[in-house]
Amino acid sequence: MEIVYNGELDPRLCKAVLGEEIPAILEEDPNVVYLDADLMACIGTGKYAKNNPARAIDCGIAEANMVGVACGLASAGFKPIVHTFGPFASRRCFDQVFLSAGYAKNDITVIGTDPGVTATMNGGTHMPFEDMALYRTIPTATVIDVTDPNCLKSVLRQCVDRPGVKYIRVGRKQYAKVYADGSDLPIGKAVTLREGSDIVLFASGIMVHEAMKAAETLAQEGIQAAVVDCFTVKPLDAEAVESWARKTGAAVVCENHSRHGGLYSAVLEVLAEKCPVPAACVAVEDEFGEVGPQGYLQERFGLTAEHVVSQAKAVLARKG
Amino acid sequence: MEEREVRELKAFAVQIRMAAIEAIHSIGSGHIGGALSIADVLAVLYGREMDIDPADPRKPDRDKLVCSKGHAGPAVYGTLALKGYFPYEELKTLNHPGTRLPSHCDRNKTPGVDMTTGSLGQGTSLACGMAMGDKLRGYKSRTFLIVGDGESDEGQVWEACSFAAAKGLDNLVLLLDWNKKQLDGWADDVYPMGDYVAKFESFGFDTVLVNGNDVSALAAALERTREGKGKPFAIVMDTVKGFGVQEVADTVMNHSLPVSDEQYERWTAQLKAELAELEG
Numbered sequence: 001m002e003i004v005y006n007g008e009l010d011p012r013l014c015k016a017v018l019g020e021e022i023p024a025i026l027e028e029d030p031n032v033v034y035l036d037a038d039l040m041a042c043i044g045t046g047k048y049a050k051n052n053p054a055r056a057i058d059c060g061i062a063e064a065n066m067v068g069v070a071c072g073l074a075s076a077g078f079k080p081i082v083h084t085f086g087p088f089a090s091r092r093c094f095d096q097v098f099l100s101a102g103y104a105k106n107d108i109t110v111i112g113t114d115p116g117v118t119a120t121m122n123g124g125t126h127m128p129f130e131d132m133a134l135y136r137t138i139p140t141a142t143v144i145d146v147t148d149p150n151c152l153k154s155v156l157r158q159c160v161d162r163p164g165v166k167y168i169r170v171g172r173k174q175y176a177k178v179y180a181d182g183s184d185l186p187i188g189k190a191v192t193l194r195e196g197s198d199i200v201l202f203a204s205g206i207m208v209h210e211a212m213k214a215a216e217t218l219a220q221e222g223i224q225a226a227v228v229d230c231f232t233v234k235p236l237d238a239e240a241v242e243s244w245a246r247k248t249g250a251a252v253v254c255e256n257h258s259r260h261g262g263l264y265s266a267v268l269e270v271l272a273e274k275c276p277v278p279a280a281c282v283a284v285e286d287e288f289g290e291v292g293p294q295g296y297l298q299e300r301f302g303l304t305a306e307h308v309v310s311q312a313k314a315v316l317a318r319k320g
Numbered sequence: 321m322e323e324r325e326v327r328e329l330k331a332f333a334v335q336i337r338m339a340a341i342e343a344i345h346s347i348g349s350g351h352i353g354g355a356l357s358i359a360d361v362l363a364v365l366y367g368r369e370m371d372i373d374p375a376d377p378r379k380p381d382r383d384k385l386v387c388s389k390g391h392a393g394p395a396v397y398g399t400l401a402l403k404g405y406f407p408y409e410e411l412k413t414l415n416h417p418g419t420r421l422p423s424h425c426d427r428n429k430t431p432g433v434d435m436t437t438g439s440l441g442q443g444t445s446l447a448c449g450m451a452m453g454d455k456l457r458g459y460k461s462r463t464f465l466i467v468g469d470g471e472s473d474e475g476q477v478w479e480a481c482s483f484a485a486a487k488g489l490d491n492l493v494l495l496l497d498w499n500k501k502q503l504d505g506w507a508d509d510v511y512p513m514g515d516y517v518a519k520f521e522s523f524g525f526d527t528v529l530v531n532g533n534d535v536s537a538l539a540a541a542l543e544r545t546r547e548g549k550g551k552p553f554a555i556v557m558d559t560v561k562g563f564g565v566q567e568v569a570d571t572v573m574n575h576s577l578p579v580s581d582e583q584y585e586r587w588t589a590q591l592k593a594e595l596a597e598l599e600g
Contacts, residue, residue: 060482062482064445064475065444065448068444068476070449071445072435072446072453073452074449075449075450075453076456078453096442099438100436100439100445105436
């Protein structure tokens with residue numbers, strides 16, 4: 001694994017990565033099956049599915065059934081990858097994922113695309129700020145908030161062979177490039193992207209980029225902020241969280257998700273028991289989503305580097 | 321089917337009823353009505369139709385059962401115990417702490433249970449996936465799916481039906497337990513669902529209506545499903561909720577009932593007499 005962050009976007013769209021990786025995995029492993037709910041065209045898998053309908057299964061717009069079918073296939077020893085948009089991959093089929101997959105121990109990988117504000121023009125109905133919160137409540141589930149295309153490639157292959165319910169949330173568009181091509185990012189291990197002694201910024205998903213920008217701004221003002229990529233929201237790397245909290249004594253958690261139940265909650269659960277330090281979040285307040293370009297939505301919900309900077313300063317003031 | 325085999329299947333159904341009552345009595349109450357209504361189909365499935373091996377419950381190319389009305393667990397457990405999947409005495413652990421026999425079927429707990437069910441509707445999609453998996457593996461096996469009529473209020477049932485037809489799952493046999501009652505009373509009062517035969521036909525199923533408490537009729541209907549012809553099968557089983565124990569059948573609200581020691585003794589004695597006659 002190599003960190004190559006320089007603030008620039010990775011030229012690849014994540015939907016293109018999914019469109020290449022899912023067929024590649026299907027070709028490599030005859031036990032993998034892929035199910036979609038009429039959104040194959042959104043991630044570029046439609047052409048492959050047309051030629052391989054037996055293992056690339058379009059289930060129509062019926063997510064609850066799709067999850068159940070995937071679980072039935074899992075019981076026969078298959079390794080299903082299920083895709084739909086984030087809200088339908090979480091809220092719409094939650095009981096099916098919880099029981100037919102989790103409780104019944106039918107292991108499946110669910111990809112929810114366009115989490116949080118990355119849903120942009122599809123608007124509030126399609127904008128899950130609560131998907132990680134829901135999935136975190138499923139015992140033994142794995143919850144991933146993708147950092148960049150290379151993170152996506154690495155975690156997708158791990159998830160396919162990992163036991164339990166695995167949920168991967170990823171936007172279909174571009175991310176800032178953080179990891180070098182071919183990077184291996186072990187699930188459950190947070191990655192320190194930047195060292196710092198005054199405060200730690202725990203971030204996931206699109207907020208990694210905002211946290212890195214914020215750390216740069218803070219550095220210019222003499223504040224040394226560490227940045228830790230918590231792409232595995234569950235199981236959270238509790239050791240890394242505790243260790244950075246001890247080193248810095250202050251934390252800001254940055255996520256493209258509600259402040260309730262996601263990465264902020266996960267980090268606070270660790271801090272409360274292991275190392276209580278002043279903390280705050282840059283996350284969506286108790287609100288529903290709305291329509292608009294991503295830049296507007298990030299401003300609207302405070303998911304910006306500027307907000308990270310101001311929250312960091314507010315926390316430092318409480319550090320004493 | 322020969323008269324001898326009919327008598328054997330009838331006797332097996334009576335034994336399943338006795339076993340289910342044994343289990344429910346051990347904990348004092350349970351889902352007795354819907355357990356009794358499917359005893360006959362379980363007898364035909366496990367006594368005649370299914371290709372299974374109790375010594376190898378997870379044999380990949382076995383026929384599979386999904387009891388999507390998972391609360392009928394006691395009838396399934398009775399059947400499995402009688403087939404030798406686990407000791408008969410274990411039926412008396414139903415719902416007791418640490419049991420392998422929970423109210424609702426659990427594939428990770430009970431030897432011979434092929435799928436976990438309980439949240440109504442979910443078993444239908446699971447069965448579709450299992451049937452599809454068998455096809456992908458090239459197995460000739462069938463998946464039998466027992467669905468409650470009350471359960472079919474759930475939209476997921478109909479999502480699964482459209483899926484099964486769309487994908488040509490002709491190794492899937494849906495068995496609707498049309499016992500006309502649900503928890504709150506008569507199904508036509510609670511939530512009328514209309515004509516099930518017409519519904520399944522319009523969804524693209526090869527559909528028949530049979531007396532679901534008649535082992536001969538069930539055996540004939542199930543025999544038709546041995547060779548798939550591109551469509552999933554639906555067998556609408558006209559049943560009586562509580563069939564086989566008149567006192568239960570006569571109780572309108574018989575979804576879940578307490579079973580007293582006195583009732584247990586009396587009903588078991590009645591069923592034993594019935595069994596003796598069949599085996600006579």
